[in-house]
Amino acid sequence: MAAVVMGRVIRAAAGHRGAELFGFRPTQRRLKTAARFYGKDAASAFGHLLGVADPESDRQQIPPAVSFNKAEQENLLVHKPDQPENPKVLRVAIIGAPNAGKSTLSNQLLGRKVFPVSKKVHTTRCQAQGVVTEGDTQLILLDTPGLISRLKMKRHDLEKSLLQDPWDSMQMADLVLVLVDVSDKWTRHSLGFEVLKCLFLHPKVSSVLVLNKVDLLKKKSILLDLTWELTEGIVKGKKLNVKSVIKTSADAGEGNTSPLWASSSKEETSGTPGSLFSDELADYTDRLQTEKQQLRDLREKKGWPLFQDVFMLSAVNGEEVHTLKKYLLTLARPSPWEFHSEVLTTQSPQDICDNIIREKLLEYLPQEVPYNVIQDTVLWEEGPSGELVILQVLLVQKESHVKMLIGRGGQQISMIAQEAGKDLMNVFLCDVLLKLSVKLKR
Numbered sequence: 064m065a066a067v068v069m070g071r072v073i074r075a076a077a078g079h080r081g082a083e084l085f086g087f088r089p090t091q092r093r094l095k096t097a098a099r100f101y102g103k104d105a106a107s108a109f110g111h112l113l114g115v116a117d118p119e120s121d122r123q124q125i126p127p128a129v130s131f132n133k134a135e136q137e138n139l140l141v142h143k144p145d146q147p148e149n150p151k152v153l154r155v156a157i158i159g160a161p162n163a164g165k166s167t168l169s170n171q172l173l174g175r176k177v178f179p180v181s182k183k184v185h186t187t188r189c190q191a192q193g194v195v196t197e198g199d200t201q202l203i204l205l206d207t208p209g210l211i212s213r214l215k216m217k218r219h220d221l222e223k224s225l226l227q228d229p230w231d232s233m234q235m236a237d238l239v240l241v242l243v244d245v246s247d248k249w250t251r252h253s254l255g256f257e258v259l260k261c262l263f264l265h266p267k268v269s270s271v272l273v274l275n276k277v278d279l280l281k282k283k284s285i286l287l288d289l290t291w292e293l294t295e296g297i298v299k300g301k302k303l304n305v306k307s308v309i310k311t312s313a314d315a316g317e318g319n320t321s322p323l324w325a326s327s328s329k330e331e332t333s334g335t336p337g338s339l340f341s342d343e344l345a346d347y348t349d350r351l352q353t354e355k356q357q358l359r360d361l362r363e364k365k366g367w368p369l370f371q372d373v374f375m376l377s378a379v380n381g382e383e384v385h386t387l388k389k390y391l392l393t394l395a396r397p398s399p400w401e402f403h404s405e406v407l408t409t410q411s412p413q414d415i416c417d418n419i420i421r422e423k424l425l426e427y428l429p430q431e432v433p434y435n436v437i438q439d440t441v442l443w444e445e446g447p448s449g450e451l452v453i454l455q456v457l458l459v460q461k462e463s464h465v466k467m468l469i470g471r472g473g474q475q476i477s478m479i480a481q482e483a484g485k486d487l488m489n490v491f492l493c494d495v496l497l498k499l500s501v502k503l504k505r
């Protein structure tokens with residue numbers, strides 16, 4: 064049985080794939096269209112992106128689109144970075160348990176959804192990089208799969224990348240954001256052994272605790288207890304002063320680049336990742352002597368006393384993400400940029416497409432069904448009006464799964480195609496015609 068469903072062609076009123084790189088001329092007409100589509104501020108920023116003199120302001124920076132042309136995207140990745148005179152870089156790994164919100168946070172920091180997000184665990188299958196370029200600074204975000212144990216990987220027959228990639232990200236990072244889902248009553252009281260092990264074995268990487276999903280908490284006061292538990296009552300090498308935490312959290316405004324955190328000491332820190340706490344870390348490592356002993360001790364631990372700062376935010380609605388972003392930008396160190404400012408992600412256009420379709424499969428199909436779908440892109444081309452035309456075949460192993468995927472009257476697959484098409488339009492900023500076909504794998 065097979066079904067072919069077409070995603071609706073969606074109008075990308077903002078004038079397609081951004082910059083002059085793609086041969087677009089920055090016209091006032093395009094800016095007006097952008098104003099209709101995105102709002103006035105964004106239209107100004109779009110003008111800025113296109114190289115048009117910004118008539119009113121350049122307050123807001125619109126992230127670049129990703130080219131749907133594989134060669135163009137690859138070319139851009141090897142393009143000499145257009146860096147300013149004093150470039151700065153911070154490489155940020157984002158780790159945490161599956162479903163903590165790592166990809167949601169990455170997307171918010173990037174300002175465009177390039178990583179897949181879903182309620183089901185293991186949405187992210189391998190490490191991917193996102194690039195935020197602001198002023199003279201480049202933040203390189205290393206989005207990773209949720210940390211799992213070797214045992215779990217074997218038991219659930221999961222790919223090796225799920226185990227290896229978070230570790231690889233840590234090797235590359237200057238700073239790690241440890242995300243905890245505070246709405247999960249069962250897991251929120253401990254960072255988990257895998258996270259602790261990762262932190263312990265990468266002592267040079269500064270760490271910041273991020274308490275995510277605060278929007279789901281009825282009683283916000285629990286955040287203080289959780290902070291205490293997950294930091295062992297120590298942040299920036301100082302004992303926590305709960306009173307000042309409450310005050311600082313409540314007072315933190317938009318323009319405030321300091322974290323929602325205050326230690327009991329008035330002492331200033333240098334803000335240089337990797338250079339802090341070396342003494343405390345040495346003490347700490349001394350206490351855990353043999354490797355066996357170290358691991359045994361870590362298994363009994365819940366928190367990490369070497370966090371540099373703590374943030375409390377809601378990645379899904381962007382609450383306080385701006386504060387975190389500003390904080391990260393201030394920590395960047397002088398270093399040549401690694402990417403051209405037009406690069407938003409290192410993923411190939413096809414990978415982005417596969418991930419987005421997979422995200423919808425995870426959202427709409429029950430239990431293990433989406434994990435067994437094989438995706439095969441059989442057509443990827445530019446249509447006569449510049450639209451992106453994609454045909455992807457979804458191969459499944461059971462007749463019952465074919466039916467589930469297609470849904471009554473084709474409703475299910477049609478919705479998946481429409482939603483994925485809409486997301487792809489927002490990544491590539493062009494019209495997208497997505498066709499999905501479901502087939503039984505013989």
Ligand SMILES: Nc1nc2c(ncn2[C@@H]2O[C@H](COP(=O)(O)OP(=O)(O)OP(=O)(O)O)[C@@H](O)[C@H]2O)c(=O)[nH]1
Binds near residue numbers: 159186
């Ligand atoms: N309410 C709420 N939901 C959130 C927040 N952040 C993420 N989510 C939701 O949590 C689910 C998991 O988010 P992801 O970003 O896919 O989580 P992840 O950590 O990347 O997951 P894995 O790829 O499985 O490791 C999604 O349904 C998100 O919409 C938040 O701040 N508040």
